[in-house]
Amino acid sequence: MCHVLILAAGKGTRMKSALPKVLHRVAGAPMIDYVLAASASLGAATTTVVVGHQADALRAALGAHPDLRFVLQEPQLGTAHAVRQAAPLLAGLGGTLVVLSGDVPLLSPDTLRTLVARHEEARAAATLLTAVVDDPTGYGRVLRDGAEVAAIVEHRDASPAERAVREINAGIYAFDLGPLFPALDEIASDNSQQEYYLPDLVGIYRRAGRRVIAIPVERAEETLGINTRAELAAMSARVWQQRREALMASGVTLEDPATTYLDAGVSVGPDSVIHPGVHLLGRTRIGARAVIHGGVRIVDSELSDDVKVLDHCVIVGARVADGASVGPFAHLRPGSDLGAGSRVGNFVELKKTHLGAGSKASHLAYLGDATIGEQVNIGAGTITCNYDGERKHPTIIEDGVFIGSDSQLVAPVRIGRGAYVAAGSSITKDVPEGALGIARGRQENKEGWARLKKLKQMTEKKS
Numbered sequence: 001m002c003h004v005l006i007l008a009a010g011k012g013t014r015m016k017s018a019l020p021k022v023l024h025r026v027a028g029a030p031m032i033d034y035v036l037a038a039s040a041s042l043g044a045a046t047t048t049v050v051v052g053h054q055a056d057a058l059r060a061a062l063g064a065h066p067d068l069r070f071v072l073q074e075p076q077l078g079t080a081h082a083v084r085q086a087a088p089l090l091a092g093l094g095g096t097l098v099v100l101s102g103d104v105p106l107l108s109p110d111t112l113r114t115l116v117a118r119h120e121e122a123r124a125a126a127t128l129l130t131a132v133v134d135d136p137t138g139y140g141r142v143l144r145d146g147a148e149v150a151a152i153v154e155h156r157d158a159s160p161a162e163r164a165v166r167e168i169n170a171g172i173y174a175f176d177l178g179p180l181f182p183a184l185d186e187i188a189s190d191n192s193q194q195e196y197y198l199p200d201l202v203g204i205y206r207r208a209g210r211r212v213i214a215i216p217v218e219r220a221e222e223t224l225g226i227n228t229r230a231e232l233a234a235m236s237a238r239v240w241q242q243r244r245e246a247l248m249a250s251g252v253t254l255e256d257p258a259t260t261y262l263d264a265g266v267s268v269g270p271d272s273v274i275h276p277g278v279h280l281l282g283r284t285r286i287g288a289r290a291v292i293h294g295g296v297r298i299v300d301s302e303l304s305d306d307v308k309v310l311d312h313c314v315i316v317g318a319r320v321a322d323g324a325s326v327g328p329f330a331h332l333r334p335g336s337d338l339g340a341g342s343r344v345g346n347f348v349e350l351k352k353t354h355l356g357a358g359s360k361a362s363h364l365a366y367l368g369d370a371t372i373g374e375q376v377n378i379g380a381g382t383i384t385c386n387y388d389g390e391r392k393h394p395t396i397i398e399d400g401v402f403i404g405s406d407s408q409l410v411a412p413v414r415i416g417r418g419a420y421v422a423a424g425s426s427i428t429k430d431v432p433e434g435a436l437g438i439a440r441g442r443q444e445n446k447e448g449w450a451r452l453k454k455l456k457q458m459t460e461k462k463s
Protein backbone atom coordinates (compact mmCIF):
# COMPACT_ATOMS: atom_id res chain seq x y z
CA MET A 1 0.00 0.00 0.00
CA CYS A 2 1.54 3.32 -0.94
CA HIS A 3 1.01 6.91 0.14
CA VAL A 4 2.05 10.09 -1.68
CA LEU A 5 3.38 13.30 -0.16
CA ILE A 6 3.90 16.34 -2.38
CA LEU A 7 6.22 19.08 -1.13
CA ALA A 8 4.86 22.47 -2.12
CA ALA A 9 5.37 24.75 0.87
CA GLY A 10 8.56 26.49 -0.23
CA LYS A 11 8.59 30.18 -0.91
CA GLY A 12 10.12 29.79 -4.33
CA THR A 13 12.33 32.78 -3.52
CA ARG A 14 14.04 32.70 -6.90
CA MET A 15 10.72 33.18 -8.74
CA LYS A 16 10.32 36.60 -7.08
CA SER A 17 6.55 36.17 -7.08
CA ALA A 18 3.52 36.65 -4.86
CA LEU A 19 2.06 33.50 -6.43
CA PRO A 20 3.09 30.13 -4.92
CA LYS A 21 5.74 28.66 -7.20
CA VAL A 22 3.83 25.46 -7.93
CA LEU A 23 0.91 27.49 -9.31
CA HIS A 24 3.04 29.11 -11.99
CA ARG A 25 1.98 27.73 -15.34
CA VAL A 26 3.99 25.31 -17.40
CA ALA A 27 2.64 25.33 -20.97
CA GLY A 28 -0.71 26.60 -19.76
CA ALA A 29 -1.32 24.50 -16.62
CA PRO A 30 -0.13 25.02 -13.02
CA MET A 31 3.05 23.00 -12.54
CA ILE A 32 1.53 21.09 -9.64
CA ASP A 33 -1.19 19.76 -11.97
CA TYR A 34 1.49 17.77 -13.81
CA VAL A 35 2.76 16.33 -10.53
CA LEU A 36 -0.77 15.40 -9.44
CA ALA A 37 -1.47 13.77 -12.80
CA ALA A 38 1.67 11.63 -12.62
CA SER A 39 1.05 10.69 -9.01
CA ALA A 40 -2.55 9.70 -9.75
CA SER A 41 -1.17 6.77 -11.75
CA LEU A 42 0.12 5.24 -8.52
CA GLY A 43 -3.38 4.76 -7.15
CA ALA A 44 -2.08 5.72 -3.72
CA ALA A 45 -4.15 5.14 -0.59
CA THR A 46 -3.69 8.79 0.38
CA THR A 47 -2.20 11.89 -1.27
CA THR A 48 -1.11 14.76 0.95
CA VAL A 49 0.22 18.16 -0.07
CA VAL A 50 2.53 20.11 2.25
CA VAL A 51 1.54 23.77 1.97
CA GLY A 52 3.12 26.78 3.63
CA HIS A 53 3.99 29.88 1.66
CA GLN A 54 0.66 31.29 0.36
CA ALA A 55 -1.02 28.19 1.77
CA ASP A 56 -4.58 29.45 1.36
CA ALA A 57 -4.10 30.37 -2.28
CA LEU A 58 -2.66 26.94 -2.97
CA ARG A 59 -5.41 25.11 -1.11
CA ALA A 60 -8.02 27.11 -3.00
CA ALA A 61 -6.35 26.40 -6.33
CA LEU A 62 -6.42 22.68 -5.60
CA GLY A 63 -10.09 22.75 -4.63
CA ALA A 64 -10.99 20.63 -7.65
CA HIS A 65 -9.21 17.63 -6.08
CA PRO A 66 -11.48 16.66 -3.18
CA ASP A 67 -9.36 13.64 -2.22
CA LEU A 68 -6.23 15.65 -1.45
CA ARG A 69 -5.21 16.14 2.16
CA PHE A 70 -3.18 19.13 3.30
CA VAL A 71 -0.66 19.71 6.04
CA LEU A 72 0.68 23.12 6.93
CA GLN A 73 4.41 23.76 7.25
CA GLU A 74 4.95 27.04 9.05
CA PRO A 75 7.67 28.30 9.02
CA GLN A 76 9.34 26.53 6.11
CA LEU A 77 12.60 25.12 7.45
CA GLY A 78 13.57 22.81 4.61
CA THR A 79 12.48 19.65 2.82
CA ALA A 80 13.03 17.28 5.77
CA HIS A 81 11.08 19.63 8.02
CA ALA A 82 8.33 19.63 5.38
CA VAL A 83 8.02 15.83 5.43
CA ARG A 84 8.01 15.86 9.23
CA GLN A 85 4.82 17.93 9.22
CA ALA A 86 2.99 14.92 7.78
CA ALA A 87 3.81 12.78 10.83
CA PRO A 88 0.34 13.18 12.38
CA LEU A 89 -1.16 11.70 9.22
CA LEU A 90 1.45 9.11 8.26
CA ALA A 91 3.63 8.07 11.21
CA GLY A 92 2.87 4.59 12.44
CA LEU A 93 1.56 3.44 9.06
CA GLY A 94 3.40 0.74 7.14
CA GLY A 95 4.20 0.55 3.46
CA THR A 96 5.78 2.95 1.03
CA LEU A 97 5.73 6.74 1.07
CA VAL A 98 6.45 8.41 -2.26
CA VAL A 99 7.73 11.96 -1.82
CA LEU A 100 7.36 14.26 -4.82
CA SER A 101 8.46 17.83 -5.39
CA GLY A 102 5.78 20.19 -6.57
CA ASP A 103 8.35 21.87 -8.80
CA VAL A 104 9.43 18.81 -10.82
CA PRO A 105 6.62 18.53 -13.39
CA LEU A 106 7.84 16.20 -16.14
CA LEU A 107 8.04 13.01 -14.14
CA SER A 108 6.27 10.24 -16.05
CA PRO A 109 3.83 7.74 -14.53
CA ASP A 110 6.08 4.93 -15.80
CA THR A 111 9.09 6.29 -13.94
CA LEU A 112 7.07 6.65 -10.76
CA ARG A 113 5.75 3.11 -10.98
CA THR A 114 9.30 1.85 -11.59
CA LEU A 115 10.50 3.77 -8.54
CA VAL A 116 7.92 2.10 -6.30
CA ALA A 117 8.40 -1.37 -7.78
CA ARG A 118 12.21 -1.31 -7.53
CA HIS A 119 12.06 0.16 -4.01
CA GLU A 120 9.71 -2.56 -2.79
CA GLU A 121 11.64 -5.37 -4.54
CA ALA A 122 14.91 -4.19 -2.98
CA ARG A 123 13.27 -3.77 0.44
CA ALA A 124 15.23 -0.53 0.71
CA ALA A 125 14.73 2.03 3.45
CA ALA A 126 15.00 4.77 0.85
CA THR A 127 15.13 4.83 -2.95
CA LEU A 128 15.84 7.97 -4.89
CA LEU A 129 15.58 8.94 -8.51
CA THR A 130 18.72 10.40 -10.01
CA ALA A 131 19.78 11.67 -13.41
CA VAL A 132 23.07 12.26 -15.13
CA VAL A 133 22.95 15.75 -16.60
CA ASP A 134 25.30 18.03 -18.53
CA ASP A 135 24.81 20.96 -16.19
CA PRO A 136 24.20 19.87 -12.59
CA THR A 137 24.35 23.43 -11.23
CA GLY A 138 21.95 23.98 -8.34
CA TYR A 139 21.06 20.32 -7.78
CA GLY A 140 22.12 18.03 -4.96
CA ARG A 141 24.97 15.72 -6.09
CA VAL A 142 24.82 11.96 -5.62
CA LEU A 143 27.97 10.66 -3.96
CA ARG A 144 28.23 6.96 -4.69
CA ASP A 145 29.94 4.12 -2.94
CA GLY A 146 29.82 1.54 -5.69
CA ALA A 147 26.20 0.67 -6.42
CA GLU A 148 25.04 2.20 -3.14
CA VAL A 149 24.51 5.87 -2.39
CA ALA A 150 26.81 7.18 0.32
CA ALA A 151 25.45 10.68 0.64
CA ILE A 152 23.89 13.62 -1.17
CA VAL A 153 25.52 16.99 -0.94
CA GLU A 154 23.67 20.17 -1.90
CA HIS A 155 25.25 22.35 -4.57
CA ARG A 156 25.91 25.24 -2.22
CA ASP A 157 27.54 22.96 0.35
CA ALA A 158 29.59 20.95 -2.15
CA SER A 159 33.36 21.05 -2.63
CA PRO A 160 34.76 21.68 -6.14
CA ALA A 161 35.40 17.94 -6.55
CA GLU A 162 31.81 17.14 -5.48
CA ARG A 163 30.45 19.79 -7.84
CA ALA A 164 32.13 17.97 -10.70
CA VAL A 165 29.75 15.04 -10.13
CA ARG A 166 27.09 15.05 -12.83
CA GLU A 167 24.66 12.62 -11.21
CA ILE A 168 22.00 14.69 -9.48
CA ASN A 169 19.28 14.01 -6.93
CA ALA A 170 15.89 14.45 -8.61
CA GLY A 171 14.17 15.21 -5.31
CA ILE A 172 11.80 12.25 -5.84
CA TYR A 173 11.92 9.45 -3.30
CA ALA A 174 10.30 6.25 -2.09
CA PHE A 175 10.63 5.58 1.64
CA ASP A 176 9.76 2.67 3.86
CA LEU A 177 7.35 4.35 6.28
CA GLY A 178 8.51 2.20 9.23
CA PRO A 179 11.84 3.88 10.11
CA LEU A 180 11.15 7.22 8.35
CA PHE A 181 9.79 9.58 10.99
CA PRO A 182 12.21 8.62 13.81
CA ALA A 183 15.12 9.07 11.36
CA LEU A 184 13.85 12.48 10.22
CA ASP A 185 14.26 13.70 13.78
CA GLU A 186 18.00 13.04 13.50
CA ILE A 187 18.48 15.48 10.63
CA ALA A 188 20.29 18.67 11.65
CA SER A 189 20.34 22.07 9.99
CA ASP A 190 24.11 22.59 10.08
CA ASN A 191 24.45 23.70 6.46
CA SER A 192 24.79 26.90 4.46
CA GLN A 193 21.03 27.54 4.50
CA GLN A 194 20.38 26.48 8.10
CA GLU A 195 17.66 24.20 6.73
CA TYR A 196 16.66 20.61 7.42
CA TYR A 197 17.59 18.78 4.21
CA LEU A 198 15.64 15.65 3.32
CA PRO A 199 18.59 14.22 1.31
CA ASP A 200 20.58 14.09 4.57
CA LEU A 201 18.50 11.03 5.38
CA VAL A 202 20.76 9.09 3.01
CA GLY A 203 23.83 9.54 5.23
CA ILE A 204 21.81 8.78 8.37
CA TYR A 205 20.42 5.54 6.91
CA ARG A 206 23.86 4.51 5.70
CA ARG A 207 25.37 4.97 9.12
CA ALA A 208 22.50 2.94 10.59
CA GLY A 209 23.24 0.18 8.09
CA ARG A 210 19.97 0.64 6.20
CA ARG A 211 19.68 0.17 2.50
CA VAL A 212 19.55 3.22 0.20
CA ILE A 213 19.41 2.73 -3.55
CA ALA A 214 19.36 5.14 -6.45
CA ILE A 215 17.62 4.66 -9.76
CA PRO A 216 18.94 6.75 -12.64
CA VAL A 217 16.06 7.73 -14.91
CA GLU A 218 16.37 7.07 -18.64
CA ARG A 219 15.26 10.51 -19.74
CA ALA A 220 17.02 13.10 -17.62
CA GLU A 221 14.47 15.78 -18.56
CA GLU A 222 11.93 14.06 -16.31
CA THR A 223 13.89 15.26 -13.31
CA LEU A 224 14.14 18.91 -14.30
CA GLY A 225 13.09 21.21 -11.48
CA ILE A 226 11.87 24.78 -11.81
CA ASN A 227 13.38 27.42 -9.58
CA THR A 228 13.43 30.51 -11.79
CA ARG A 229 11.23 32.17 -14.40
CA ALA A 230 13.83 31.34 -17.05
CA GLU A 231 13.56 27.66 -16.13
CA LEU A 232 9.77 28.00 -16.22
CA ALA A 233 9.91 29.39 -19.76
CA ALA A 234 12.35 26.71 -20.89
CA MET A 235 10.12 24.00 -19.44
CA SER A 236 7.02 25.41 -21.14
CA ALA A 237 8.87 25.52 -24.45
CA ARG A 238 9.81 21.86 -24.03
CA VAL A 239 6.26 20.78 -23.21
CA TRP A 240 4.72 22.78 -26.05
CA GLN A 241 7.25 21.29 -28.45
CA GLN A 242 6.28 17.76 -27.38
CA ARG A 243 2.60 18.54 -27.99
CA ARG A 244 3.35 20.07 -31.40
CA GLU A 245 5.33 17.03 -32.42
CA ALA A 246 2.58 14.68 -31.27
CA LEU A 247 0.01 16.66 -33.26
CA MET A 248 2.15 16.69 -36.40
CA ALA A 249 2.78 12.95 -36.02
CA SER A 250 -1.00 12.45 -35.97
CA GLY A 251 -1.37 14.11 -39.38
CA VAL A 252 -1.87 17.81 -38.68
CA THR A 253 0.13 20.48 -40.54
CA LEU A 254 1.61 23.22 -38.36
CA GLU A 255 2.95 25.90 -40.69
CA ASP A 256 5.08 27.42 -37.94
CA PRO A 257 5.23 24.94 -35.05
CA ALA A 258 7.15 27.32 -32.80
CA THR A 259 4.17 29.71 -32.69
CA THR A 260 1.45 27.09 -32.23
CA TYR A 261 0.42 26.83 -28.58
CA LEU A 262 -1.52 23.78 -27.44
CA ASP A 263 -2.98 22.82 -24.09
CA ALA A 264 -2.78 19.21 -22.97
CA GLY A 265 -6.37 18.25 -23.71
CA VAL A 266 -6.52 19.61 -27.26
CA SER A 267 -7.22 17.33 -30.21
CA VAL A 268 -7.14 18.13 -33.93
CA GLY A 269 -8.21 15.82 -36.74
CA PRO A 270 -6.01 14.74 -39.65
CA ASP A 271 -5.22 16.99 -42.61
CA SER A 272 -6.09 20.08 -40.66
CA VAL A 273 -3.76 23.02 -41.27
CA ILE A 274 -2.78 25.46 -38.55
CA HIS A 275 -1.23 28.75 -39.60
CA PRO A 276 1.23 30.76 -37.47
CA GLY A 277 0.39 32.31 -34.11
CA VAL A 278 -2.52 30.08 -33.07
CA HIS A 279 -3.51 29.21 -29.48
CA LEU A 280 -5.67 26.10 -29.00
CA LEU A 281 -6.54 25.95 -25.31
CA GLY A 282 -8.56 24.11 -22.70
CA ARG A 283 -10.69 21.23 -23.91
CA THR A 284 -10.73 22.34 -27.53
CA ARG A 285 -11.48 19.70 -30.15
CA ILE A 286 -11.14 20.31 -33.85
CA GLY A 287 -12.18 17.91 -36.58
CA ALA A 288 -10.47 16.84 -39.79
CA ARG A 289 -9.47 19.10 -42.70
CA ALA A 290 -10.01 22.26 -40.68
CA VAL A 291 -8.01 25.37 -41.55
CA ILE A 292 -7.13 27.73 -38.71
CA HIS A 293 -5.55 30.96 -39.90
CA GLY A 294 -3.11 33.19 -38.06
CA GLY A 295 -3.63 34.97 -34.75
CA VAL A 296 -6.59 32.84 -33.69
CA ARG A 297 -7.32 31.84 -30.08
CA ILE A 298 -9.73 28.99 -29.45
CA VAL A 299 -10.65 27.98 -25.89
CA ASP A 300 -12.87 25.10 -24.71
CA SER A 301 -14.61 24.83 -28.08
CA GLU A 302 -15.65 22.11 -30.48
CA LEU A 303 -15.13 22.63 -34.19
CA SER A 304 -16.21 19.89 -36.59
CA ASP A 305 -14.74 18.77 -39.90
CA ASP A 306 -13.88 21.17 -42.74
CA VAL A 307 -14.32 24.24 -40.61
CA LYS A 308 -12.46 27.36 -41.64
CA VAL A 309 -11.40 30.03 -39.16
CA LEU A 310 -9.92 33.11 -40.79
CA ASP A 311 -7.38 35.39 -39.18
CA HIS A 312 -7.64 36.99 -35.74
CA CYS A 313 -10.70 35.34 -34.22
CA VAL A 314 -11.38 34.65 -30.55
CA ILE A 315 -13.56 31.59 -29.98
CA VAL A 316 -14.48 30.62 -26.41
CA GLY A 317 -16.91 27.93 -25.30
CA ALA A 318 -18.42 27.61 -28.77
CA ARG A 319 -19.50 24.86 -31.15
CA VAL A 320 -19.00 25.08 -34.88
CA ALA A 321 -20.53 22.43 -37.14
CA ASP A 322 -19.17 20.93 -40.38
CA GLY A 323 -18.02 23.28 -43.07
CA ALA A 324 -18.83 26.51 -41.24
CA SER A 325 -16.62 29.54 -41.71
CA VAL A 326 -15.67 32.09 -39.06
CA GLY A 327 -13.87 35.41 -39.36
CA PRO A 328 -11.68 37.22 -40.02
CA PHE A 329 -11.94 39.25 -36.79
CA ALA A 330 -14.94 37.42 -35.31
CA HIS A 331 -15.67 36.81 -31.63
CA LEU A 332 -17.62 33.70 -30.65
CA ARG A 333 -18.39 33.91 -26.96
CA PRO A 334 -19.64 31.09 -24.72
CA GLY A 335 -22.79 29.42 -25.92
CA SER A 336 -22.25 30.27 -29.58
CA ASP A 337 -23.43 27.39 -31.71
CA LEU A 338 -22.92 27.55 -35.48
CA GLY A 339 -24.79 25.17 -37.76
CA ALA A 340 -23.30 23.30 -40.70
CA GLY A 341 -22.15 25.50 -43.56
CA SER A 342 -23.01 28.71 -41.73
CA ARG A 343 -20.85 31.79 -41.95
CA VAL A 344 -19.85 34.41 -39.43
CA GLY A 345 -17.77 37.16 -40.98
CA ASN A 346 -15.76 40.26 -40.09
CA PHE A 347 -16.42 42.05 -36.82
CA VAL A 348 -19.31 39.82 -35.83
CA GLU A 349 -19.83 38.91 -32.17
CA LEU A 350 -22.05 36.06 -30.98
CA LYS A 351 -23.04 35.13 -27.45
CA LYS A 352 -25.42 32.32 -26.39
CA THR A 353 -26.66 32.26 -29.94
CA HIS A 354 -27.54 29.44 -32.26
CA LEU A 355 -27.01 30.23 -35.92
CA GLY A 356 -28.77 27.60 -38.04
CA ALA A 357 -27.30 25.61 -40.91
CA GLY A 358 -26.47 27.70 -43.98
CA SER A 359 -27.24 31.00 -42.25
CA LYS A 360 -24.96 33.98 -42.63
CA ALA A 361 -23.94 36.98 -40.57
CA SER A 362 -21.18 38.27 -42.78
CA HIS A 363 -20.35 41.72 -41.44
CA LEU A 364 -20.47 43.90 -38.32
CA ALA A 365 -23.15 42.38 -36.11
CA TYR A 366 -23.94 41.59 -32.47
CA LEU A 367 -26.09 38.53 -31.96
CA GLY A 368 -26.76 37.72 -28.30
CA ASP A 369 -29.30 35.33 -26.70
CA ALA A 370 -30.67 34.63 -30.17
CA THR A 371 -32.03 31.51 -31.79
CA ILE A 372 -31.61 31.82 -35.51
CA GLY A 373 -33.00 29.26 -37.95
CA GLU A 374 -31.60 27.89 -41.19
CA GLN A 375 -30.80 29.83 -44.36
CA VAL A 376 -31.20 33.16 -42.61
CA ASN A 377 -29.38 36.25 -43.82
CA ILE A 378 -28.32 38.71 -41.14
CA GLY A 379 -27.43 42.01 -42.80
CA ALA A 380 -24.41 44.14 -41.98
CA GLY A 381 -24.77 46.14 -38.80
CA THR A 382 -27.58 44.07 -37.27
CA ILE A 383 -27.84 44.24 -33.51
CA THR A 384 -29.94 42.16 -31.16
CA CYS A 385 -30.79 44.58 -28.32
CA ASN A 386 -30.90 41.81 -25.74
CA TYR A 387 -30.31 43.82 -22.56
CA ASP A 388 -32.74 46.31 -21.04
CA GLY A 389 -30.32 47.37 -18.32
CA GLU A 390 -31.61 44.74 -15.92
CA ARG A 391 -32.34 41.53 -17.74
CA LYS A 392 -31.40 39.70 -20.92
CA HIS A 393 -34.15 38.84 -23.40
CA PRO A 394 -34.28 36.36 -26.30
CA THR A 395 -34.55 37.02 -30.01
CA ILE A 396 -36.00 34.34 -32.25
CA ILE A 397 -35.42 34.46 -35.99
CA GLU A 398 -37.07 31.64 -37.90
CA ASP A 399 -35.90 29.82 -41.03
CA GLY A 400 -35.38 31.74 -44.25
CA VAL A 401 -35.63 35.21 -42.71
CA PHE A 402 -33.85 38.18 -44.27
CA ILE A 403 -32.74 40.91 -41.86
CA GLY A 404 -31.83 44.07 -43.77
CA SER A 405 -28.64 45.93 -42.91
CA ASP A 406 -28.39 48.21 -39.91
CA SER A 407 -31.42 46.79 -38.13
CA GLN A 408 -31.98 46.65 -34.40
CA LEU A 409 -34.07 43.82 -33.01
CA VAL A 410 -35.30 44.90 -29.57
CA ALA A 411 -35.77 41.72 -27.55
CA PRO A 412 -37.87 39.87 -26.65
CA VAL A 413 -38.94 39.62 -30.27
CA ARG A 414 -39.70 36.99 -32.89
CA ILE A 415 -39.27 37.25 -36.65
CA GLY A 416 -41.51 34.65 -38.31
CA ARG A 417 -40.45 32.18 -40.95
CA GLY A 418 -39.52 33.69 -44.32
CA ALA A 419 -40.19 37.27 -43.14
CA TYR A 420 -38.17 40.30 -44.17
CA VAL A 421 -36.97 43.16 -42.03
CA ALA A 422 -36.31 46.32 -43.99
CA ALA A 423 -32.86 47.84 -43.73
CA GLY A 424 -32.46 50.41 -40.99
CA SER A 425 -35.42 49.18 -38.96
CA SER A 426 -35.76 49.31 -35.19
CA ILE A 427 -37.97 46.29 -34.65
CA THR A 428 -39.83 46.34 -31.33
CA LYS A 429 -42.76 44.05 -32.18
CA ASP A 430 -42.90 40.52 -33.61
CA VAL A 431 -42.88 40.24 -37.40
CA PRO A 432 -45.31 37.53 -38.59
CA GLU A 433 -44.34 34.74 -40.96
CA GLY A 434 -43.87 35.95 -44.53
CA ALA A 435 -44.35 39.65 -43.65
CA LEU A 436 -42.13 42.66 -44.19
CA GLY A 437 -41.30 44.50 -41.00
CA ILE A 438 -40.34 48.08 -41.66
CA ALA A 439 -39.70 50.50 -38.82
CA ARG A 440 -37.84 53.59 -39.89
CA GLY A 441 -38.57 57.21 -40.74
CA ARG A 442 -40.19 57.62 -44.14
CA GLN A 443 -38.07 59.23 -46.81
CA GLU A 444 -39.18 62.50 -48.32
CA ASN A 445 -37.41 64.01 -51.36
CA LYS A 446 -37.50 67.82 -51.83
CA GLU A 447 -37.15 68.34 -55.58
CA GLY A 448 -34.69 71.10 -56.62
CA TRP A 449 -33.71 71.77 -53.02
CA ALA A 450 -29.98 72.02 -53.73
CA ARG A 451 -30.40 74.65 -56.46
CA LEU A 452 -32.68 76.71 -54.24
CA LYS A 453 -30.13 76.57 -51.43
CA LYS A 454 -27.42 77.93 -53.70
CA LEU A 455 -29.61 80.75 -54.95
CA LYS A 456 -30.45 81.71 -51.42
CA GLN A 457 -26.77 81.84 -50.47
CA MET A 458 -25.97 84.09 -53.46
CA THR A 459 -28.69 86.63 -52.64
CA GLU A 460 -27.54 86.72 -49.01
CA LYS A 461 -23.94 87.57 -50.09
CA LYS A 462 -25.06 90.44 -52.37
CA SER A 463 -27.13 92.16 -49.68
Ligand code: UD1
Pocket (backbone or CB within 6 Å): 007, 008, 009, 010, 011, 012, 050, 052, 073, 075, 076, 077, 078, 079, 080, 081, 082, 101, 102, 103, 104, 138, 139, 140, 141, 152, 154, 168, 169, 170, 171, 196, 197, 198, 199, 224, 225, 227
Ligand atom coordinates in the same frame (compact mmCIF):
# COMPACT_ATOMS: atom_id res chain seq x y z
C1 UD1 B 1 16.01 19.95 -3.77
C2 UD1 B 1 17.00 18.96 -3.16
C3 UD1 B 1 18.15 18.70 -4.12
C4 UD1 B 1 17.60 18.22 -5.45
C5 UD1 B 1 16.54 19.19 -6.00
C6 UD1 B 1 15.85 18.58 -7.19
C7 UD1 B 1 16.88 19.43 -0.76
C8 UD1 B 1 17.55 20.07 0.39
N1 UD1 B 1 17.51 19.52 -1.93
O1 UD1 B 1 16.72 21.17 -3.94
O2 UD1 B 1 19.02 17.73 -3.59
O3 UD1 B 1 18.65 18.08 -6.38
O4 UD1 B 1 15.53 19.44 -5.02
O5 UD1 B 1 14.95 19.45 -7.78
O6 UD1 B 1 15.85 18.82 -0.60
N2 UD1 B 1 9.75 22.73 0.09
C9 UD1 B 1 8.87 22.68 1.15
N3 UD1 B 1 9.25 23.19 2.35
C10 UD1 B 1 10.49 23.71 2.56
C11 UD1 B 1 11.38 23.76 1.48
C12 UD1 B 1 11.00 23.23 0.27
O7 UD1 B 1 7.75 22.21 1.02
O8 UD1 B 1 10.74 24.15 3.69
C13 UD1 B 1 9.33 22.19 -1.21
C14 UD1 B 1 9.38 23.25 -2.29
O9 UD1 B 1 8.13 23.94 -2.39
C15 UD1 B 1 9.68 22.44 -3.53
C16 UD1 B 1 10.45 21.25 -3.01
O10 UD1 B 1 10.22 21.18 -1.62
O11 UD1 B 1 8.50 21.99 -4.17
C17 UD1 B 1 11.97 21.40 -3.27
O12 UD1 B 1 12.43 22.57 -2.63
P1 UD1 B 1 13.50 23.51 -3.29
O13 UD1 B 1 13.78 24.61 -2.33
O14 UD1 B 1 13.10 23.85 -4.66
O15 UD1 B 1 14.76 22.53 -3.29
P2 UD1 B 1 16.00 22.58 -4.27
O16 UD1 B 1 16.95 23.64 -3.83
O17 UD1 B 1 15.55 22.60 -5.67
Ligand code: CA
Pocket (backbone or CB within 6 Å): 103, 225, 226, 227
Ligand atom coordinates in the same frame (compact mmCIF):
# COMPACT_ATOMS: atom_id res chain seq x y z
CA1 CA C 1 13.64 22.94 -6.66
